[in-house]
Amino acid sequence: MKRWPFHPAGRAAAALACTSLVASPLLAQANSVGIEAAIRNKVEIRAAATKKVKPAVLHDRVFLGDQAQTDKASQLQILLLDLSTFTVGASARVTIDRFVYDPATNRRDVGISVARGAFRFMSGRSVGKPTGPVSVRTPVATIGIRGTIFEGVVGEEAEKIAEREPAVGKVKSDSDEASLIVLRGPGPRTQGDTTPGAIDVSAGDRTATLNEADLAAYVPRRGAAPIVFRLSPAGLLALQSLLRTVPEEGGGGNGGHGGRDALIGAAGIAASILLGGKNKGSVQSQGQKQPVKPPPPPRSPNGRP
Amino acid sequence: MTGKSLPLLLALAAMALPGAAGAQDNPDALIDASRQVDSGLALANRQIAGNDLLGALGTLERVQFAHPEAVPPRLVYISLLCRLDDREGAEVELSLLGGKPIADSDWAGVAAACGPVTRPAPPRKGHR
Numbered sequence: 001m002k003r004w005p006f007h008p009a010g011r012a013a014a015a016l017a018c019t020s021l022v023a024s025p026l027l028a029q030a031n032s033v034g035i036e037a038a039i040r041n042k043v044e045i046r047a048a049a050t051k052k053v054k055p056a057v058l059h060d061r062v063f064l065g066d067q068a069q070t071d072k073a074s075q076l077q078i079l080l081l082d083l084s085t086f087t088v089g090a091s092a093r094v095t096i097d098r099f100v101y102d103p104a105t106n107r108r109d110v111g112i113s114v115a116r117g118a119f120r121f122m123s124g125r126s127v128g129k130p131t132g133p134v135s136v137r138t139p140v141a142t143i144g145i146r147g148t149i150f151e152g153v154v155g156e157e158a159e160k161i162a163e164r165e166p167a168v169g170k171v172k173s174d175s176d177e178a179s180l181i182v183l184r185g186p187g188p189r190t191q192g193d194t195t196p197g198a199i200d201v202s203a204g205d206r207t208a209t210l211n212e213a214d215l216a217a218y219v220p221r222r223g224a225a226p227i228v229f230r231l232s233p234a235g236l237l238a239l240q241s242l243l244r245t246v247p248e249e250g251g252g253g254n255g256g257h258g259g260r261d262a263l264i265g266a267a268g269i270a271a272s273i274l275l276g277g278k279n280k281g282s283v284q285s286q287g288q289k290q291p292v293k294p295p296p297p298p299r300s301p302n303g304r305p
Numbered sequence: 306m307t308g309k310s311l312p313l314l315l316a317l318a319a320m321a322l323p324g325a326a327g328a329q330d331n332p333d334a335l336i337d338a339s340r341q342v343d344s345g346l347a348l349a350n351r352q353i354a355g356n357d358l359l360g361a362l363g364t365l366e367r368v369q370f371a372h373p374e375a376v377p378p379r380l381v382y383i384s385l386l387c388r389l390d391d392r393e394g395a396e397v398e399l400s401l402l403g404g405k406p407i408a409d410s411d412w413a414g415v416a417a418a419c420g421p422v423t424r425p426a427p428p429r430k431g432h433r
Binding site for chain 1: 330332333335336339340356358359360362363366367369370371373374375376379386388389390391392393394396397398400401402403405
């Protein structure tokens with residue numbers, strides 16, 4: 001298992017987090033940063049304080065430095081105290097290593113590390129939403145978030161999904177650390193009080209800005225620049241297979257392992273019904289912005305039956 | 306009343322109370338309300354009415370973890386993706402429904418949010 005150095009600012013931020021959280025009226029137990037809000041199949045939490053591993057339990061608190069580990073076909077949704085949700089997908093290992101939230105000012109500072117597996121982040125309330133930096137680190141990239149929904153996967157699955165994309169193709173990838181990150185929205189025509197989302201994916205000496213739903217960045221290995229493209233329906237489905245359930249799985253929260261096959265099988269259907277999209281995005285390198293031209297998505301006529 | 310249902314009832318009661326400002330900010334209440342399809346949908350609809358579209362998405366994700374077979378939460382989820390301008394994501398989610406029967410009233414919500422979109426074909430007779 002690879003170890004990451006603790007972020008230099010992490011210790012100070014952690015101390016701040018504790019201070020802030022102790023003072024929070026939302027907090028029943030000091031130091032907790034979120035709650036185990038939904039659990040599917042096998043999910044374990046390795047406690048930062050005791051180093052002991054125990055099964056995830058609904059309503060249990062997640063503490064700073066706790067590590068969530070999921071098995072195949074398993075998921076965990078963590079409801080953070082600012083009401084953002086962080087979903088840990090299949091075969092993942094995730095740590096919340098920085099969390100500061102002050103309900104009085106609605107300011108936050110969140111840092112999450114994903115060592116492997118799939119994940120999704122959704123910002124907190126769209127009305128009166130918290131402000132402040134949120135970053136997610138993978139072994140090869142750092143993602144800065146501006147009020148948004150995004151998903152990603154680290155490791156072999158990232159490599160598999162990305163290399164099936166025509167815009168990526170065969171590249172030299174590290175199957176342990178390769179990272180695929182996808183902005184899911186909100187898009188520029190979002191409704192309600194939500195604002196369009198955007199994320200900055202930094203890797204190597206470059207930063208790629210994703211500012212439209214389903215734009216993706218693939219970082220194949222350490223030091224490599226992000227490859228920006230529009231994720232295909234098949235790619236999106238493959239990612240969802242790690243994060244979502246399908247109706248065929250049956251009820252009761254115990255699920256099965258047929259979901260992935262059903263998702264992959266649905267890729268062709270999705271591809272055939274997808275409407276066209278548009279491609280916008282940019283890659284910044286050493287202060288210079290480069291236009292990115294992802295390949296056009298598949299198009300087909302669509303209408304009511 | 307069973308011990309299991311008590312927390313859920315308390316959570317719902319708290320959210321229904323007049324003047325219970327911030328009840329929808331109580332994480333434990335949000336989690337409890339998401340454990341059943343009906344209460345989860347009711348919570349999501351309240352969040353949508355309050356323009357908390359992302360909160361509603363999170364609620365529906367929790368409902369689907371517990372009840373992956375339930376179609377109505379998926380349809381509301383799909384309509385939310387459209388409202389959040391993730392049309393491609395909505396189409397992908399729609400494809401997952403396969404031959405699951407969809408009530409006209411549920412589909413109306415998707416059509417209203419997504420506009421022209423292909424409704425999945427109903428199951429053929431003799432097939433599940």
